[in-house]
Amino acid sequence: MRWLRYEADGRESYGIIEGDAVVEVKGDPFAGYERTATRRKLDAVKFLVPVVPKTFYAAGLNYAEHVTEMAKKRGEEPKLPPEADVGYRANNALIAHGENIVIPKDAGELVQYEGELVAVIGKQVKHISEKDALSCVLGWTIGNDMSERTWQRGDRTLWRAKNTDTFKPMGPWIETEFDLDAAETTVKVNGRVTDHFRTNHMIHGVAKFISRMSQYLTLYPGDVVWMGTEGTPANLKHGDVCEIEITGIGTLRNPLVRVGM
Numbered sequence: 001m002r003w004l005r006y007e008a009d010g011r012e013s014y015g016i017i018e019g020d021a022v023v024e025v026k027g028d029p030f031a032g033y034e035r036t037a038t039r040r041k042l043d044a045v046k047f048l049v050p051v052v053p054k055t056f057y058a059a060g061l062n063y064a065e066h067v068t069e070m071a072k073k074r075g076e077e078p079k080l081p082p083e084a085d086v087g088y089r090a091n092n093a094l095i096a097h098g099e100n101i102v103i104p105k106d107a108g109e110l111v112q113y114e115g116e117l118v119a120v121i122g123k124q125v126k127h128i129s130e131k132d133a134l135s136c137v138l139g140w141t142i143g144n145d146m147s148e149r150t151w152q153r154g155d156r157t158l159w160r161a162k163n164t165d166t167f168k169p170m171g172p173w174i175e176t177e178f179d180l181d182a183a184e185t186t187v188k189v190n191g192r193v194t195d196h197f198r199t200n201h202m203i204h205g206v207a208k209f210i211s212r213m214s215q216y217l218t219l220y221p222g223d224v225v226w227m228g229t230e231g232t233p234a235n236l237k238h239g240d241v242c243e244i245e246i247t248g249i250g251t252l253r254n255p256l257v258r259v260g261m
Contacts, residue, residue, distance in 0.1 A: 001016060001139075001175075001176045001177065002016065002017035002173045002174065002175055002176075002250075003015070003016065003017075003029045003050065003139065003173055003174040003176070004016075004017050004022050004042075004045075004047065004050070004172070004173045005047075005048045005049065005050050005051065005173075006022065006045040006046060006047055006048055007045065007046040007048055008024075008040055008044070008045045008046070012048060013025070014027070014028045014029060014033065015040075016035070017042065017173060020041060020042050020043075021039050021040060021041055021042060022039070022040055022041075022042055022045060023035055023036070023038070023039050024036045024038040024039070024040070029122070029138060029139075029174065030051075030122060030138065030221035030222055031221070046096075047096045047097045047098055047171060047172055047173075048096050049094045049095065049096045049170050049171060050120070050141050050170060050171055050172075050173055050174045051120055051174070051222045051224065052091060052094070052222070053091065053222050053223050053224045054220045054221075054222050054223055055088070055217075055220070055223045056088060056089045056090065056091055056094075056168075056223075056224055056226075057086050057087070057088060057089075057213070057223065057224065057225045057226065058086065058087050058088065058089050058116075058145065058162075058225070058226040058228075059084065059085075059086055059087075059204070059209055059225065059226065059227050059228045060081075060085065060086075060087050060228065061080075061081050061203075061228065062081070062084075062202050062203050062204060062227060062228030062229075063197070063201060063202060063203065063228055063229060063230035063231075064078075064080060064201075064203055064230075065197075065230050065231055065232075066228070066229055066230050066231060066232070067079070067080055067081075067203075069231070069232040070232075074153075080203055081203060081204070083204075083212070084204035084208045084209045084212045084213075086209060086213055086225070087158075089145075089162060089163060089168060089226070090163040090168075092163065092165055093162070093163045093164060093165060093166065093167045093168035094168045094169075094170055095166045095168065095169050095170075095254070096169070096170070096171050096172075097169070097171035097172035097252050097253060097254070098172075098253060098254065099166070099169070099254060100166065100254065100255050100256070100257045101144075101146055101166050101167065101169060101236075101242070101254050101255070101256045101257070102165065102166045102256075102257055102258075102259060103148075103236075103237075103238065103256060103257065103258040103259065104164060104258075104259055105258065105259040105260040107148050107150075107151070107164075107258075108148065108149070108150035108151075109235060109237075110148065110149035110150050110235060111146065111147070111148050111149075111235060111236050111237070111256075112146070112147050112149060112233040112234065112235055112236060113144050113145075113146060113187060113189075113233050113234070113236060113242050113244070114144065114145035114146070114147060114228075114229035114233055115142070115143075115144060115185050115186075115187045115195060115229050115233075115244035115246075116142070116143040116144070116145050116226045116227055116228060116229050116244075117140060117142070117143075117180075117183070117185070117199050117206075117226075117227045117246060118140065118141045118142060118143045118170060118224050118225065118226050118227065119137050119140060119206050119210070119224065119225045119227065120137065120138050120139050120140065120141060120174050120222070120223075120224055121136055121137060121138065121210075121219045121220065121221060121222065121223040121224070121225070122136060122137060122138025122139070122221055123136050123138075123221055124218065124219065124220050124221060125210075125214050125218070125219050126214055126217075126218045126219070127214055127215060128210065128211055128214045129211055130207045130208055130210075130211040131207075133206070133207040133208075133210040133211040133214070134206065134207050134210070136210065136219060137206075137210070138174065138176065138221070139174040139175050139176040139178065140174065140175050140176075140178045140180075140246075140249055141170060141171060141172075141173065141174050141175070141224075141249065141252075142170070142171065142172070142244050142245075142246050142249055142250070142251075142252040143168065143169070143170045143224075143226045143244075143252075144168070144169040144170075144242060144244055144252060144254065145162065145167075145168065145226060145229065146162075146164075146166075146167035146168065146169070146236075147161055147162055147167075147233075148160065148161045148164070148167075149161070169252055169254045170224070170252070171252050172250055172251070172252055172253075173250065175248060175249045175250070177248075178248050178249060179247075179248055180199065180200050180206070181200055182247060182248070183198075183199035183200060183246055183247040183248055183249075184196065184197070184198055184199055184246070184247045185197055185198075185199045185229075185230070185244065185245070185246050185247075186244075186245045186246075187233075187242070187243070187244050187245075188242070188243040188245070189234055189236065189240055189241070189242055189243075190240055190241055191241075191243075194233075194234045195229075195230070195231040195232075195233065195234075196231075197230035197231055198230075199246055199247070201230060202227060202228065206225070206227060209225060209227070210225065213225075236256050237256065237258070238256060238257060238258035238261045239255075239256065239257075240255070240256045241253065241254070241255045241256070242254055242255075242256065
């Protein structure tokens with residue numbers, strides 16, 4: 001099942017995608033819903049971020065090649081994270097499929113994508129085992145963890161580098177039927193493939209992250225966990241279009257605009 005959060009006729013709603021249409025529901029996929037008779041064409045509605053999370057979690061440095069390449073650029077020896085450690089991102093940075101990523105006028109040239117799988121939590125859990133961890137996942141979507149690398153290196157925190165407005169595209173929808181082991185992630189810039197990797201080729205898997213987090217944190221319906229990226233992301237500039245496709249979910253597509261251009 002594919003859940004779309006969208007706007008039509010001035011109202012925000014959840015709906016179930018069926019072919020090229022979306023069937024509106026009363027309620028939502030987290031607290032319960034009823035189908036309605038309202039049916040709209042997908043190209044006639046405005047896509048919204050699939051969920052506005054209570055807490056926005058992000059697994060940092062969770063793919064070996066990405067850790068290695070980033071360390072090389074800093075002239076350091078790569079150190080793979082021994083534990084499934086999680087960080088946080090800000091909701092202000094979230095934008096939907098199709099919306100513009102806005103690069104501030106004082107940003108440097110090292111503005112890069114990070115194509116990520118996103119787990120959407122569907123029920124409240126605490127102290128869940130790794131074996132049962134995926135049972136709390138409602139579904140999956142796609143994230144683009146946009147990063148300004150000069151700020152990332154120079155700031156004491158990641159407040160600008162990762163959380164500038166529009167730097168967290170997420171979407172286009174939530175897919176509940178997803179084969180993680182079969183999935184591949186492909187990133188395209190202006191139609192050209194710039195990164196391709198096995199989505200589940202993680203240092204620490206989704207279940208391990210969720211289980212470890214739940215030993216200390218209560219996970220709530222609507223929370224999201226971004227799972228990191230592989231490879232060496234390319235620089236993006238004004239006028240580029242970045243697409244992130246994950247097998248079985250879909251494609252998240254966003255144009256880039258630099259302020260002042």
